Amino acid sequence: MSKNYVQIDPKDNVIVAITPLEKGTITSVSGKNITLKENIKQKHKFTLNHFNVGDKIYMYGVLIGKATQTIQEGCAITIENVKHASAEFKDSKEPFTWSAPDISNFKTRTFKGYHRKDGKVGTANYWLVIPLTFCENRNLDVLEGALSEKLGYETKKDFAVNTDALIHKYKSGATTDEIFNTPIITTKEELSKNRVFPNVDGIKFLKHDGGCGGTRQDSQVLCKLLAGYITNPNVAGATVFSLGCQNAQINMLQKAIEAIDPNCKKPIHFLEQQRSESERKLIEEAVKHTFIGLTKANKIERKPAPLSKLVLGLECGGSDGFSGISANPALGYASDLLVALGGSPVLSEFPELNGVEQGLINRCVTDQDSKKFYNLMRAYSAAAVAVGSGFENNPSPGNIKDGLITDAMKSAGAAKKGGTSPIVQVLDYTEQVTKPGLNLLCTPGNDVESTTALVGSGCNIIVFTTGLGTPTGNPVAPVLKMSSNTQLYKRMNDIIDINAGTVISGEDSIESMGEKILDHIIKVASNEVASKAVLHGNNDFIPWKRGVSL
Structure with missing residues (x-):
């Protein structure tokens, strides 16, 4: 993906700017030359065609919005000229097939648990x-x-203060200089050794x-x-x-x-x-x-265990315009690998599945689960509307600033975390993962409410993709943070575990990055490598009260 712009799906009529593009730049997409009529920011999108008011806009091959103004070919789409729109869905399934990925590199692998x-x-x-x-x-x-x-x-800091040492010195009659020269700082590493x-x-x-x-x-x-x-x-x-x-x-x-x-x-x-x-x-x-x-x-x-015992929470937060083309699909490939190995990935954040419902319904193994997902999504959407909100209000200011201007656009990229495998079970909040394979879990899009829910339903490890950066962790399950871009990884390396920005630069394919992710998951699961969230003591825990939280 080393080009400076990309069409993600042949159906798309908006194009992603991989680097900032200047007005006057000539681009060529699907044999069509387009001259940009304005500057396009990195991660934002420009139009492949001329749009009239009401025209449908597609990205990731799905409907993500409609034009609210006339937009010329080669211009940026923004919150001023586009509004959220998503495809309709029904509770019945359409035909679906899946080809499992090659798992030869992981067949004999175990983790120590x-x-x-x-x-x-x-x-x-x-x-x-x-x-x-x-x-x-x-x-x-x-x-x-x-x-x-x-x-x-661990303490809530990177060190502990041993005041007892000063008290002991004082009671033993030590001088002021002796008290002052007494070591009292103990690092987390030193604490853990003891x-x-x-x-x-x-x-x-x-x-x-x-x-x-x-x-x-x-x-x-x-x-x-x-x-x-x-x-x-x-x-x-x-x-x-x-x-x-x-x-x-x-x-x-x-x-x-x-x-x-x-x-x-x-x-x-x-x-x-x-x-x-x-x-x-x-x-x-x-x-x-x-x-x-x-x-x-x-x-x-700790003793060796098969990879089928991994229950992997799939999470994203602080997403950007690259999340859906690097970190999320790479995590989706790792998810497919784990499914093929007998493990159980779990995709949550139902407000961020808006617009891709039909594709997920088609992947449900049973009619019962396809109808359950349909009903949960309809009920969640209706609850949001009832209090004067809606899924279209899900993108945060940070999402919008970095190119995710509608909820359907954000959702289409977020859903990539779930890979392409069949969905074996649809779970409501607090219901437990009991089947190997990809599970769907009803949670809010709120990062901590969602990670809290994933662990409450049985996840023993989480991978959290981000384009803007987040320190989020969990008290019980290690949370691995993965950046969608290399700039973020370099800037916030103290809290980011994995860099998927190499997909954007062309150093990695989605498949090779997915294998690197699974390899890192195994190392963290075995305690060979500690996640940054665990090292920093990020123990975020927020139960969902089932009110409207997007």
Whole structure:
């Protein structure tokens, strides 16, 4: 893709500028010469034809907008001259076939993971501390202060301050100079070397603002999400705080866990503050239960596992005009590879599937799932309209600035993350991945709400594509960030793991980049390489309350 402009699909009547193009530049597309009538920004699109008001605009081979003004051939499309439009879809399928990619480079590969009694395999080994209501968030803070640094786990900074050393010096009668010259900074790397439980990757504290107030459904859904986290293969066990009077009751969470795993063997300790003698006693019990739980979790060691045990979350955020032609299709090829190997990729963000619904419906293996996807999309769209919004309002200012001017354009590029394989299951929010193959999961487009949901439905690793950059991570599953362009990778290398900008420069094909992505996934899943989000302690967790969130 080393040219300075590209037509993505033969049906497209707008062309992507790979580099900034000056007015007067002569381009040649499908045998037609076009002289640009204005400057075209990098990542933006110019017209292949003359458009009258109402004319349809196609990109990625699908309808992405309609002209609101007359647009001359060789001019830029913008939010001023184009409005969102998307293709209609029905709940019945059209014929679909799939050719699996060559997996010879991965047939014998494994990853080193934590094998659970339910047959799942984790890419990490965490202990969770969870509040059933926001009233208990302070107790999580107390527990974190009592345990994390003392046990050698990460702080919220790149280092820890050992004030105890200064206190010891002072009490032993040290001089001012001796106190001043005492080393007190400990890096994360040094902390990790001194972990009390080397086989436990950390203690994660899932603070949230739910569990009481709102609707009863909000609390029920929250308990299902938390149950998904507790039963996630990356989790060894949990300590659960309850106030006692909130909507999200302990028995509600227990039923949600049982629905996912009727024979759950993980240690889970429930503590109810209104039944405790005092807050001090509550914290004492929590610390002791958690410590004992960690001793058990530490007995589990990494062992080889087939790649079929990978449940890969597919996410994008801070997208740009290159996301749909480099990072997303490359991740889609990695997704197809994983499907062919028996694994389970999961495509989410339903507002960002607007305009490509029919293609996804055609790929559903069963009529039941095609109808379920149809109904979920219709209901989501109607809910957005009911509050005065709509999918067309999904693109952010950053998306628009970098060339994604309609939701259908953004969606057509975002859907490329899901590759081309059949869809084996359509899941509503908090429903669990149970089938190998590509799954669809209903989530918002909001980055953290979506990544939170992916892990709650069973993903043990996530790849997150971005064109603008984001530090997003997750408390339980490693999140790998992949840039759509090399400039971003160089500028934000501290938070980006993989560079797909080599597809734009022509150094990589979609296929070769897809293989590099899967190779990196295997290394992170085996803890041979740490994701940048894990290194920086990005533990973003936002439950969706099922209101309208685009």
